Amino acid sequence: MANDSLLSAKKAKNDEFYTVFEYVQKEINAYLEYDPYVFKGKTILLPCDDPEWSNFTRFFAQNFEALGLKKLISTSYSFDSKKSQYEQYHQLTLFEMTSPQYDEKKSHAQGKIYTLTKDINKSGNVDINDLEWRYLEGDGDFRSNEVRALRDEADIIVTNPPFSLFREFVDWIFEADKKCIIIGTIGAASYKEIFPLIKDNKLWIGATNNGKDMVFEVPEGAKVDPKDKLKAEKLGYVGNYTRLGNACWYTNVDHGRRHLPLSLMTMSDNLKFSKHKEILENGYIKYENFDAIEVPYVDAIPSDYEGAMGVPSSFLDKYNPDQFEILGLAHGNLGVELGIRPYDRKLKKINKGLRDGDFYYFKDGKPQIPYSRIVIKKKVSK
Secondary structure, eight states: OOOHHHHHHHHHTOOOOEEOHHHHHHHHHHHHHHOTTTTTTOEEEEOSOOTTTOHHHHHHHHTHHHHTOSEEEEEEOOGGGOOOSSOOOOOOOHHHHTOTTOOHHHHHHOOEEEEEOSOTTOSSSOSGGGOEEEEOSSOOOTTSHHHHHHHHHOSEEEEOOOGGGHHHHHHHHHHTTOEEEEEEEGGGGGSTTTHHHHHTTSSEEOSSSTTSOEEEEOOTTOOOOHHHHHHHHHTTOOSSEEEESSEEEEESSOOGGGGSOOOOOOHHHHHHHOTTTTTSTTOOOBOSSSSEEEOOSGGGOOTTOOSEEEEOGGGGGTOOTTTEEEEEEESHHHHHHHTOOOOOGGGGGTOTTOOTTSOOEEETTEEEOOSSEEEEEEOOOO
């Protein structure tokens, strides 16, 4: 599911993808539509954020009063701690240029913290011009005691964390039992550290742009695949931008889309009218090593089947916890824990991709392995 840009980023530890303003605005507005007071009286922490360039900081600072925020905290890594593989130049920010506290040595070695709480410049409004900043004692790593203390102070954590540290970052959030709205990849849902949170309804997919291209700004000099650059341009972003085809929002803040029921047809109607009739021409296939049926497309989920079903990961974008229960994931060790029976070792000669914990079924006498199925079951109305 990952595209070339993301794979390159992981390999090079290049995690500097800056979220564009429109995506931040669209996602946050979706929570406000569901609950207009969701941010009222809250302290928002934006870690891993490069506040001087960040659209997260810009959005929350501009809307500080409209959201009814108590406090906004934004932190950045030090310049020297960014271990990108491309050449990078130390650009002074407007905050540094105009501040007597600027210190070149500290700017290289120490992160910064920006806070917003009140009308500093006496303009009559609390906005981005009222941000106060200082150097952190350390380099701004979210795992430091210094930033952990800021996490503990916050109510909601909002950011685009380094993809290579996504597991660790989510654990950092849940360690303190905090609310979050963050960006990751849809592939992260299958991580052994992440999937149990989704299964137990402690974390879910966000409200917008899921399953679609997302554009990200990258620093000057970053290597961008020409195809991704072109796709970003077609979406209206010309310059230092790339596109990721599998990025999505993760959150534990409720939103309305999560409670929209998935419109489905019955089993018999699917067999008659589904646009995937060629897949279903012989009916729904049962797995050989687990009591469940294979459903290769979300829109082919039958409305009247009471048993377990294996569905693709794209289901998570449509998942309504009032309509379905997630039983587990048919993928490696998580599949073994679910109770998926081991395959017959003789079949390895026919399909070398077989491994314990994965579903398989027969087609034309050969074992087939569907990719990483999520196992769901319809909730029975009480």
